[in-house]
Amino acid sequence: MKQNFNLVATAAAGLEAVVGKEIKALGLDCQVENGKVKFQGSVRDIALTNLWLRAADRIKIIVGEFPAKTFEELFQGVFALDWENYLPLGCAFPVSKAKCVKSQLHNEPSVQAITKKAIVKKLQKHYHRPEGVPLMENGPEFKIEISLLKDRATVMIDTTGSSLFKRGYRTEKGGAPIKENMAAAIMMLTNWFPDKPLVDITCGSGTFCIEAAMIGCNIAPGFNRDFAFEAWPWVDKTIVAEVRADADSRANYEAPLDISGFDIDQRMVEIAKKNAAEAGLGHVITFKQMRLQDFRTDKINGVIVSNPPYGERLLDDKAIQILYNEMGQTLAPLKTWSKFILTSDEHFEKSYGQTADKKRKLYNGTLRVDLYQFYGERVKRADNIRRSKNDV
Ligand code: SAH
Numbered sequence: 001m002k003q004n005f006n007l008v009a010t011a012a013a014g015l016e017a018v019v020g021k022e023i024k025a026l027g028l029d030c031q032v033e034n035g036k037v038k039f040q041g042s043v044r045d046i047a048l049t050n051l052w053l054r055a056a057d058r059i060k061i062i063v064g065e066f067p068a069k070t071f072e073e074l075f076q077g078v079f080a081l082d083w084e085n086y087l088p089l090g091c092a093f094p095v096s097k098a099k100c101v102k103s104q105l106h107n108e109p110s111v112q113a114i115t116k117k118a119i120v121k122k123l124q125k126h127y128h129r130p131e132g133v134p135l136m137e138n139g140p141e142f143k144i145e146i147s148l149l150k151d152r153a154t155v156m157i158d159t160t161g162s163s164l165f166k167r168g169y170r171t172e173k174g175g176a177p178i179k180e181n182m183a184a185a186i187m188m189l190t191n192w193f194p195d196k197p198l199v200d201i202t203c204g205s206g207t208f209c210i211e212a213a214m215i216g217c218n219i220a221p222g223f224n225r226d227f228a229f230e231a232w233p234w235v236d237k238t239i240v241a242e243v244r245a246d247a248d249s250r251a252n253y254e255a256p257l258d259i260s261g262f263d264i265d266q267r268m269v270e271i272a273k274k275n276a277a278e279a280g281l282g283h284v285i286t287f288k289q290m291r292l293q294d295f296r297t298d299k300i301n302g303v304i305v306s307n308p309p310y311g312e313r314l315l316d317d318k319a320i321q322i323l324y325n326e327m328g329q330t331l332a333p334l335k336t337w338s339k340f341i342l343t344s345d346e347h348f349e350k351s352y353g354q355t356a357d358k359k360r361k362l363y364n365g366t367l368r369v370d371l372y373q374f375y376g377e378r379v380k381r382a383d384n385i386r387r388s389k390n391d392v
Contacts, residue, residue, distance in 0.1 A: 001234040003039070005046065007038070008156065010057070010060065011181075013035055013362075014273065015181075015362070018055045019031065019037045019185075022055060050227045052220050054221045058158055060157060060159050061159060062154060063082075064080075064081040064154075064155050065155075074114050075114050077153055078114070078115050079118040084168065088139065089127045090138065091139040092137040093144055095112045095144045095146060097146075098111040101150070102348075103151045103152075112146065115144065137205060140231075163181075164221070168225035169210065170275050177204060177207060178208070178307050182362070183207040183211045187305070190305065192305075194257055195380075196215035197297075197302035198302065199261070199303075199305075200260075201263040201306050201327070202307060203287065205257060205272055207275075209272070209285045209287070210279050213285050218250050220250075220251070224278075246316070257284055257285075258302075260287070261287045262288070269289045269340075292326070297334065300334050300336040301337070302334070304334070308324070310343050324351035328354060335377045343372070356373055
């Protein structure tokens with residue numbers, strides 16, 4: 001079997017660079033592209049990235065890439081790939097996904113069917129099975145995906161299984177949750193460090209607080225779940241066990257953190273508590289029922305995150321305007337705090353009463369949202385000092 005793989009980490013639009021940074025932090029070189037980050041690595045790296053990447057969706061092996069304008073080219077291209085190095089006899093290999101974008105071949109079910117046929121033929125030949133007799137597929141599963149972009153096919157095997165945002169701690173999510181990997185990515189885009197207070201004033205099911213606590217305690221986001229590749233016979237189980245044991249030894253559940261989440265809805269507070277407990281972080285985060293309008297603090301240099309209700313989702317427009325306005329008034333006195341607010345409302349700044357220092361376009365599922373970023377005074381002053389030094 002192979003030692004080195006061409007790999008790709010997929011990510012939501014807008015988060016590729018965050019995933020690229022994470023991959024580099026694991027010691028791997030990578031190239032950031034649209035919606036994905038490409039890198040090379042071993043079985044250990046497949047385990048490492050699945051276990052540790054907080055912002056990615058999935059890790060896939062690229063089996064091959066080739067031009068394909070016709071079904072014949074597609075068939076021959078898939079057939080030519082070294083499937084025998086990945087797929088043991090008896091494994092299940094559904095072609096679970098086909099995606100065609102700006103390509104002559106655009107009928108996805110047909111692309112799926114041809115891909116399957118070509119792999120079957122290759123395995124029949126390699127394992128000396130008679131043609132015409134279907135292969136048994138009752139072994140471990142390898143999900144195959146094919147994408148055609150501008151007449152170029154990329155054939156991949158998913159190593160992850162259910163998407164990486166499913167950490168395994170969320171028992172219930174309430175009406176409008178943010179995905180775990182998006183929440184983690186946003187935490188990494190803020191200027192929060194584990195030594196600063198963090199407050200989510202509209203915490204819902206607690207995702208921001210839990211993801212931040214996992215960062216603060218150095219907990220691998222995937223510690224509580226398993227991955228598709230772990231069931232593959234050629235994956236050395238001792239390597240995976242080592243990577244998991246190493247992750248366990250790095251976790252520090254006693255890290256001194258100051259993380260709280262508030263929500264107006266007591267039911268959400270209960271859910272957030274349950275989720276934090278499930279992640280082993282019940283003792284780390286304080287969740288409390290409170291209206292954001294009542295939030296006061298004497299602490300300094302903290303960070304506020306919030307994913308408040310937006311028009312499309314929970315409240316009507318007028319009520320949203322009032323809520324954002326009260327949010328602005330409540331947070332305005334916290335001059336040294338930085339604030340990061342995620343909403344799809346394009347008039348947010350007007351209702352909130354302040355123009356953001358920075359805005360970043362993201363996608364929460366298919367919904368376009370902006371992360372409005374307001375930096376606390378200390379940071380601004382430090383920036384000014386740096387700037388004036390550079391000016392000299
Ligand atoms: N990020 C959260 C989802 C937030 S949805 C998650 O991942 O689950 C918005 C939340 O804001 C809802 O839970 C709602 O109850 C809460 N909310 C609405 N008005 C509020 C107010 N005035 N003060 C505090 N929380 C409020």
